[in-house]
Amino acid sequence: MRRRRSERGERGAVLVETVFILPVLVLLISGIVEFGMTFREASTITASTRAGARIASAMPRNPAFVQATADAVSSAINDLPSDEPQQLWIYAANQYGFPGSSTSMPTTCSTKCVIYTWSQAAKAFQSPSGSYPATGPSGQNACPGSTDQVGVYVKGLHKEIFPLFGDRTLTGKTVMRLEPVPSTTTCSG
Numbered sequence: 346m347r348r349r350r351s352e353r354g355e356r357g358a359v360l361v362e363t364v365f366i367l368p369v370l371v372l373l374i375s376g377i378v379e380f381g382m383t384f385r386e387a388s389t390i391t392a393s394t395r396a397g398a399r400i401a402s403a404m405p406r407n408p409a410f411v412q413a414t415a416d417a418v419s420s421a422i423n424d425l426p427s428d429e430p431q432q433l434w435i436y437a438a439n440q441y442g443f444p445g446s447s448t449s450m451p452t453t454c455s456t457k458c459v460i461y462t463w464s465q466a467a468k469a470f471q472s473p474s475g476s477y478p479a480t481g482p483s484g485q486n487a488c489p490g491s492t493d494q495v496g497v498y499v500k501g502l503h504k505e506i507f508p509l510f511g512d513r514t515l516t517g518k519t520v521m522r523l524e525p526v527p528s529t530t531t532c533s534g
Contacts, residue, residue: 375507383503383513386425390499391517393421397497401435402521405487411435411459411473418499419469429501429515433461433470437485438496442520450498450518489525496520 397418404410414435422430436444437457444454454460461470486493498518505512 372509375509379505379507379510382506383515386429386501386503387515387517389422389424390430390501390515391519393418394497394499394517394519396421397433397435397499398495398519398521401495401497401523403524405485405492405523405526414497415461415470415473418497422499422501423468425501426504427465427468429503430463430470430499431502432463432498432500434496434498435459435461436496436498438494438520442494442496442518444496450516454498485523487523487526492523492525494520494522 397414400417401410401414404413407413415433418433434444434454435458436454438444439446441448443450444458445451445456459473461473463469464471496518497520499516501515503513503515
């Protein structure tokens with residue numbers, strides 16, 4: 346009889362322990378899942394900026410470089426859910442790697458900058474605004490030894506599966522020097 350009473354008491358203790366541990370375990374697992382998804386999406390955004398910057402740097406003084414860059418970023422970011430990407434900036438980077446004379450990433454980009462917005466229906470960046478640079482692509486300095494830099498910045502919104510942590514803005518930025526044009530070509534505007 347004593348054995349049965351002690352077994353019932355242990356079953357009750359297991360139930361109480363489960364009630365305390367189960368919420369902590371669910372919270373821990375949901376945090377791991379959210380972190381993994383956020384990390385994956387942040388990596389995809391950063392990789393897309395590298396793909397765009399490679400195209401932009403390889404096409405100095407070419408009027409088609411802005412759209413080719415947007416197409417490369419759109420292609421690289423296509424794995425993300427269609428409502429996550431938000432903006433793409435293609436800009437002339439200063440010595441610090443930012444637009445204009447900024448020493449950090451500004452909230453707007455207006456000089457020597459093209460801003461694309463994401464179209465969920467097309468799953469691509471569309472509707473550019475702005476110009477790059479103000480004098481057109483022919484104004485890019487692509488002379489050997491002293492070339493301009495081009496920057497590609499992507500902003501996206503990661504929407505959490507579990508509403509415990511809140512949505513996060515993810516950004517990626519890559520800056521590359523323009524590839525020098527052949528010495529037989531006029532290299533600056």
